[in-house]
Amino acid sequence: MDRIKKILITLAAVLFTAGSASASPTMAFGYLANDSKNPDYEYLETIFPNSFANSIKNIFDVRVIKPTQINQRLEKYKIELARSYKTYEIPEMMEKINTDFFIYGKFVPLPQNNILIVLSLYQRGSNMIFTFSNVGKMESEIFRLVDRITQILISLLDVDEMFKTETLPKKSKLAIITNLQGEELNQLYYELTQGGYYISSMQGNTLYSPVNENIIEKFKFIYSENNSYDIITDKRKVHFLHGTWSGEPYQEKAEKLKQMYLHYDMNYPETKKEILNKMSQTFNNTIDYLLIVGFTRNRKRAWLRCINMKDQNLMWIQSNITGSGVAPIGASIVQKMGTTLKTPFDNK
């Protein structure tokens, strides 16, 4: 993660420092695959990535690589840019096109002239992929939609690594999972209540918590249906060798391992959906948001993830929240709850 942070900080510094073209990061834009069965929309597969590339290029000093240019780079490998990729194919492809970031996705026209755009962002060498979706009007607001999505990309690449789809209304009830306990947990709760939020008893119903600095780090990666920040899984590398030579105990062990990977990795979205549903029901559907906050050991820095429990979607990601301790960081979180993404387009 340190490596990712370093690259992001470098990128952010470069983005906000116009004129230092020599250090500009490169962002490659792949196709946005037409996920409908209507071939009339295929022209958008290239128009969208070109628009995103131009939009980012107009604001920040980045080198953008459009689909046609990616194809030029891939020529020497005698392959072409595909319409879509499995996530595990991306790292290999990135080595070939040699850029810092790769952005690709798909779109689906929706009823009433709306369009759903799903975009994935991969940073070279990170093995993490961030995916988000956005809905907008097809014709009249198409440029606004492009601007909005570009804005999401820019915020995500900023030092705060922020992604946010909605504000958290006052009087919402928050369930919190964090690596704090006792007095420190009270401090965090206090700051959130001062912001006008109510606190679910989750985790706060024990004197001691099993969630320490190591365990909370596991929660950094979150999958949800519309938006996710997750580790790339390479299914091709999973082998469960068996044959006539393997006895019953071996088969049983292999079967258990297979089930483990199916349950906790390949079919994890279903598994997670089940458990979040169960969680909502157990708490009598009173939780509005599940807030996961990870503090560093010295409590000077924190990150957060937030899931809207009504639709179970990841709606807020933020890193590098700094302060002199739990209380100021808590106050900073409250202040950010009511804010939305920055709008650099307004200042153009």
Added chain:
Amino acid sequence: MTALHVKKTLIIIAAVLFASVSCSSKKAVKYTRDTLPPKANIAVIIDVPNNLKNVVLAKFLEKGFSVKAMNASDMYSMSEIFDIKDMKRLSYSSSADNSLLSMEKTYNNIYKLHIYDFEINKAQLLSEIKSKWDVDYLVLMDLKDWKSVSWARIINLKNYEVMWLENYPTGYKDNVETIMDHFINSMTASK
């Protein structure tokens, strides 16, 4: 300015900074959404020796509360959390390809699901406590010595919500009784 003066000034600045940091980390905070009603049915969770536990119990009874349950330590069994380290060892020693990228994701997901499960199990237990023992409020307390911060929190079991909390920096003259008096007054005082 001599080197000695500079040194003195730096020491004073450092002391002031240290003091301010210490103060901020021991800040008293109090939040009241609802006060604890008189004669409420409560369960108390506190981790202290038995003699002190008696003092805590006596203080609540003295104020007219019905203490339905009291645990010397946390009432939830931590042993029910599966030891994932064992799973990790098992997986690594398996015939599966150790370099597979999905391994990290699988471990992370197992950890996360067990924490989610743990929270669900606790909420279910609280619901059971409420219905079987007629407990309406869960009071969690941690009483600390001078220079540390004593804290307490009340969960309303009707809606699983934190309805009152306080961090109280323990004073030089405080003892278990005075801290308990302070907390009980605070949790019953109107907003």
